[in-house]
Amino acid sequence: MVSALTLSSAVVSSERLDAVLMESFVDNGQATMERLQQDPVQQACHQSRTEPPDAAVAATLRQQRLDAVVFPADGNFLGDWQRGAAVADNGRGLQSSDDPAQPNGGNCYACHQLAPDEVAYGTLGPSLTGYGARGQSEPMLRYTWTKLWDTHAYNLCSHMPRFGAQGILTQQQLKDIMAFLLDPASPVNQGLR
Amino acid sequence: MIKQTQLAGLSRRRFVGWTALLSAAVAVPARVWAWARPEAAFVATGIDEALAGLGGTPTVHDAIQFTTPDIAENGAVVPIRIEVDSASLPNVSKVSVLVEMNPNPMAAVFDIAPDTEVYIETRVKVAQTCNLYAVVEADGQLYMQSRETKVTLGGCGG
Amino acid sequence: MSSRIKIRAQHADGITEVKALMRHPMETGMRKDQAGESIPAHFITEVAVFHGERPVMQGYWGAAVSANPFLGVRFKGGEAGDIVKVTWLDNQGGTGEGETTIR
């Protein structure tokens, strides 16, 4: 079964990898085996490791992602920043241990600094404190929405989840996050030193 | 070849099985003082009620040195330390720890023997960011110090 | 000799410092297991520290004391070689006892 390989060359065929994954994992509540199948973005970003794939492939993929973004039907991008704060704080959702009946969280604080009075923030992503200073122009609203919906439309192979495209958050939750980021009254935009 | 420590382990363990080890019946603790658990304070669900269960409203006293972390990595285990300078506050007979926002704020009470050090270190659960209270009784009077400890969420939110 | 309490006792400048670690789940009774069933309350309610036969501290605990509890106390007196003993009793009638000699 196990083919002999040298230490330096990580050459594992995709067939072998699939077989190993199928053998090594089992359905666990809502976390089912289908989740191991990669879509084109995951495949491209896995194969290329940390660097984006070659320019032509990358451009095509990015455009596909951009074209697939769904904007709010009512044209209204901004919800309730208080509800958005709760979504940003909630790290649960879609884990085998989570209740599928409960809403998913965005877990924004895992990676980003947001409200300056929350000290428990991660650093994998850039600080978004004071994000509202960018204003609420139409292009800004569409840009921010797109980043949340599918980060790969702008930044292929970013580590950030595709909150809209993958159905992690609802349109209403995304609007609430938008307000949390952009509303001048949101704590994200308060108490800046 | 079997090592010395293994032999020691073997002889020591032959007589004590796994289950026996966990359910070992040992002597009931010797009771020299009368046990007087302040049950009313322990079942109280609010801080004022819990303090009432200890005998009233304490006044702040600087002789109580109450050490808790400003920010705790985990609310399941928050280390605390209570020391009382007996020159400024003599005759301390009881030391209590309360956590304001816990379902039952009363966490622990300690009876201190006369003529010894007033020094307690332990770890308590803190359900959410809130004030912790160190309450001491001396000559029938209650004194306290309080400190806020911030409890942080883990990486994946739980 | 019970292995359910680990104790260290050290003497310096007329004061003995005792540090004890106890093997106990300290269940609040408010948690549920993976199947959604309540895990019964199980916690130490009484704990005592002795220098020889002399009690130096006795405590009453609620379920808010952390799992595998740690207790540190200091008392006047004590000499290297003296016995220090820690005992506990829990809400289910379980007991624990451990002792060490002062270093």
Place this chain on the structure above:
Amino acid sequence: MTRTWVWLIAMLAMPALSGDGIFDEYRDLMGDDNPAIFVIDEGEALWFEPQGPLAVSLEGCDLGLGAGVTEGAYALFPRYFEDTNTVMDVESRLLHCMETLQGRDREALLKKPYSLRGDLGTELEALVTWLAAESEGAIIAPQQAHSSERAMYSLGEEIFFYRAGPHDFSCATCHEQSNMRIRLQTLPNLTDHDDAAATLGSWPAYRISEGLVRTMGWRLQDCFRQQRWPGLKLGSEVSIALQTYMAVNAAGGVMAAPGLKR
């Protein structure tokens, strides 16, 4: 017999945890006591206790250095075993010994390898913890002499970067950069020798948040839970491959387990 040295292990393991200082006060107050000290004793007792239909102890178990040799064995896992013709981690090797030496039922053993909420520890956790303590101070030196061991490394590297699931997470999402945090927890860069060594060297660890000792096998399962992937099987190829990848990256580091972690 008191193992006073175990109190020291926790101190050794602490620097690997320190982030940017925000928890220094908390950790100072926590001091050096590690409840894993109980679990080490329990694991030692279990190793020497006759069990199973054959009523024998695990003293005949060969962890790679010969039957019954426990000192230093943990630090050399994962490794290839001729008798099974596979690369095994310490957990799968222990299960193999329980099955073959003690005649115990594999299904039953796999029913609850790791503690659930409210438990005080399982047999496997205790044995792994004791074995890790038996390697205290040993150099992490996973075997890479056999072609299967080298293949495991390559497979592990591939899986480390595999992105999948609704959140597009791979192991690398959190563990290929240095000096990053998730919330306030410092994330080890497992592609980096120093970080990998500090991480490998401090597992198994007493998890303060759970009041339990957890093993590396459990840690990987819980990572995949948080990655929103399906359930990782104990002793599976993915588990052993990732452990091999991390251990080879950590080679030369020093074992200081059981550690004390959040």
